[in-house]
Amino acid sequence: MRAVQVPEAGGEFDVVETAVPDPDADEVRVAVDACGVCHSDAMAKEGLAPGIDYPRVPGHEVVGRVDAVGDDVTEWSEGDRVGVGWHGGHCFTCEACRRGDFINCENADVTGLDFDGGYAEYTVAPREALAAVPDGLDATDAAPLLCAGITTYNALRNSDARPGDLVAVQGVGGLGHLGIQYAREAGFEVVALSRGTDKKERALDLGADHYVDTESEDAAAALQELGGARVVLATAPSADAIESVVGGLGTDGEVVAVGIPPETVGVDVNTLVGTRGSVSGWASGTARDSQDTLEFSALRDVTPEIETFDLADASDAYERMLASEVRFRAVLTP
Ligand SMILES: [Zn+2]
Ligand SMILES: [Zn+2]
CATH class of the missing domain: 3.90.180.10 (Medium-chain alcohol dehydrogenases, catalytic domain)
Known part of the structure; x- marks a missing residue:
């Protein structure tokens, strides 16, 4: 062979x-x-x-x-x-x-x-x-x-998010473009987060209800404007990206990291304490x-x-x- x-x-x-x-x-x-x-x-x-x-x-x-x-x-x-x-x-x-x-x-x-x-x-x-x-x-x-599929599907279905909750998918790539579709089909209100506007149309086609260009908008502020995220599925392997969404969590919100950054992620615990928030990982x-x-x-x-x-x-x-x-x-x- x-x-x-x-x-x-x-x-x-x-x-x-x-x-x-x-x-x-x-x-x-x-x-x-x-x-x-x-x-x-x-x-x-x-x-x-x-x-x-x-x-x-x-x-x-x-x-x-x-x-x-x-x-x-x-x-x-x-x-x-x-x-x-x-x-x-x-x-x-x-x-x-x-x-x-x-x-x-x-x-x-x-x-x-x-x-x-x-x-x-x-x-x-x-x-x-x-x-x-x-x-x-x-x-x-x-x-x-x-x-790519099982990782995003399984992370979302094992989260505490329920239909109607605000769920953000950070990164519109190999994992993210599937995460958006699963989040949509699970009944969540879906936010796609990505740098620039290249992927905006594609993200909306895949089922995102909102698109945030994180080059021109602060990700955390944008998520708070939408009511605060119950879950952010972080697919981009970047510590900066993960850190930038912790402030966008709503009550009991969770950042679930499935992309693995090479560097350590720093988290403001004060923000987590204020929302009972968490940052977790899923494999x-x-x-x-x-x-x-x-x-x-x-x-x-x-x-x-x-x-x-x-x-x-x-x-x-x-x-x-x-x-x-x-x-x-x-x-x-x-
Ligand atoms: Zn793999
Ligand atoms: Zn064993």
């Missing part, structure tokens, strides 16, 4: 011919139809996580068809459409797993870091890492939903959370805006993603 490997930490992508992998007893082999390119693929590419074995095939937004199942697997069959996201399986025995909190498993595997991911024609994943993909979703549309979810995301997306016609690339052009897709030149997610097809 064709696969795209990172030969070593910081190395360039290699397009190679390699053996089709065989599943172990509790694994499933997936014939890949599409794989999204995510900013977190930099962890495999640049060696930013400890303990990665190279060469490694990145990719944790994998959509395909079950091609072979291990001897112990009963819940998946050849031909099933499935997806594999960031959460690449768990141990079932650690303290977190014993509480059913699989995403916080002490021995969790990450797809494309701890085992080879979806930048390939085939991949093998643990049975518990698979989500069923609804028929109504194209593989290329479903792929980004397995990381993707389990395979069933992925499936919920896919099902809701199919039900409500939420799709990502994508650019597709051939597998052999993974390097080009990755560079364009890093430079924020892709509108809004890059997807590889084998």
Whole structure:
């Protein structure tokens, strides 16, 4: 099969011919139809996580068809459409797993870091890492939903916001353009926050009720003018951006960060005390959370805006993603 490997930490992508992998007893082999390119693929590419074995095939937004199942697997069959996201399986025995909190498993595997991911024609994943993909979703549309989609959908649905509440989505990019759609479909009053006016029309098309250009307006003041936000979903990986919205929270408001800035975020606690506000973080979810995301997306016609690339052009897709030149997610097809 064709696969795209990172030969070593910081190395360039290699397009190679390699053996089709065989599943172990509790694994499933997936014939890949599409794989999204995510900013977190930099962890495999640049060696930013400890303990990665190279060469490694990145990719944790994998959509395909079950091609072979291990001897112990009963819940998946050849031909099933499935997806594999960031959460690449768990141990079932650690303290977190014993509480059913699989995403916080002490021995969790990450797809494309701890085992080879979806930048390939085939991949093998643990049975518990698979989500069923609804028929109504194209593989290329479903792929980004397995990381960018689940992260925003799951963060919003686990917040305390209720229909009618003011919910802001900061950043109109790979995550934000999906967050706006989920917030809209959840019944929130949606504010899109972004720098400049380039993305205004697109944000309003996607379902935002308001648009705030944070270059010409103070984000916190604009949110207060609208009544104060119950939730700000912060997708831009920038400490300045996160700090700029804390003052825009209403009573019991929460800034939920899903983009990870490289620098530390400073928060004015006086502001938080005054509103019972908080700043928190959220990370993707389990395979069933992925499936919920896919099902809701199919039900409500939420799709990502994508650019597709051939597998052999993974390097080009990755560079364009890093430079924020892709509108809004890059997807590889084998
Ligand atoms: Zn990702
Ligand atoms: Zn565990």
